[in-house]
Amino acid sequence: MQICKTPADLKVLNAQNIGFVPTMGALHAGHLSLIERAKAENAFVVVSIFVNPTQFGMNEDFSQYPRPLEKDLDLCAKAGVNAVFTPQVQTLYPFKEAISLNPPKDLLGFEADLRPGHFSGVLQVVLKLFNLVRPTKAYFGQKDAQQLLILQRMANDLFLPVEVIACPTLRDSDGLALSSRNTYLSPEQRELALKIPKALNTIKEAYETGITQGTNLLALGQEVLSPLEVQYLALVNRQLQPLERVEPNNSLILTAIKVGTTRLLDNLWL
Template sequence: MLVVKSKHELVSTLKRLKTGSKTLGFTPTMGALHLGHESLIRQSKKDNDISVVSIFVNPTQFLPHEDLSKYPRPIESDLKICESLGVDVVFLPSVEEMYEKDSIKVSAPKFMGYVFEGFLRPGHFDGVLSIVLKFFNLVLPTNAYFGKKDAQQLLMIEKMVKDLNLSINVVGMPLIRDKDNLAFSSRNVYLSNEGRKKALCLSSALFSIEDKIKNGIKDVSLLKKEALKSLWDVEVEYFEFVDRELHITTKLEDSILIAVIRVENIRLLDNLWISDIVHEGKCI
């Protein structure tokens, strides 16, 4: 496994490795790798001749009051995980390597980028899209892998690839849960044991909705109302069925239930992709 830290070295390394018509899979991460990240990397290894992982805590997607300085950075552990999974190249740049002074940035869509996460964290998706585009231009992947847990992020990256005519296949991978059904997140380490137990009400609410859908219930307002009853003891920032353009919808088919709760002042994302339930033959 090669670990490179400069853009020049990355480009020259990949040019050498891609001799011939080899496919390249790319998994961008902010490190603190968990089983969710591992699922993306494993799929990248399975699908492609070359597998690249970036580890970079991107400052432009954090708001001034957020936890940039406290964000976990277990670099040695992350590198061991990448090596054990057979990653070919890890890109480990500095902030100065990725951002020039007075750097040009991508603007998120005026609607999709400023609802839900974008409303609560204005400018967040400008930073996300800017760094992802920078990585895409350096790596030039055949396939790029992102988790479905960050649904709004995934939908906008898909839109960016389409709008900017990028020849990249974006692969959305299923959300991965821990043994207690809490969705894997790098921020889960901040939760106390009691907080973690409290947070499980969110996955429980989503599973309840999934069961009702399997039993033929299609009324979105009813599904939402019943689920919210189990979230009385946590702060709910949003809990909505949306379409792929992030408009709130009353149409169940092909919708996505996106949700964020706050426990011990930690924001926890989770969701339910209704299309996945349908495609797996689990409902109506």
């Protein structure tokens, strides 16, 4: 496995049909599932590990975000990754003020409202990584649904020669969606966090019995989530527009929940 620290290191790879998995490190089974998908569909797999400062707000956890680089590199090697890109901040942001990108207004709300500037930072770094790695396909988890939809729009809108692939959310044995931020949870907080998948399963089961009205489904979810701090729980289509009723194969239940000081995202694709 090659470790690339600079754009020049990437250029000497001389690989075609690259499958790319961008990460911020602290790798878990969810990331490994993206790597496995990339390996199955591409001749060469590149993983990036970079904690991107431009997508963190003033009072967010940039400095505390876990950075177990040696462990991550070991996981990548065992997973059969061909190359890992581990740039420094000054490598990806060489100028005092970087050129910025903004997501389309029709895909805003939710995370964009709660984390101003977050998606501009995501678009900024992912476009830089796409331009450096030049992948054929890039793999992102469905857990960060709004991010996924915005990145797919960017690739289509800017005519980028990369296909943004959506991969299913992986869950721990207790049902909690895998996330690097799960490590922040105490055992008691993790037990509370299990209300999130339980609420989504309750909504799914109700939908499968024939309930399609959004207010009814969301009320069931809210009941399960009490007394957690629900930052949002919404029914939208896959263009992030609010829905009154579920549209089969075009709907999402989006939610963000605070458990203690930790924000957890999850969703249900319907």
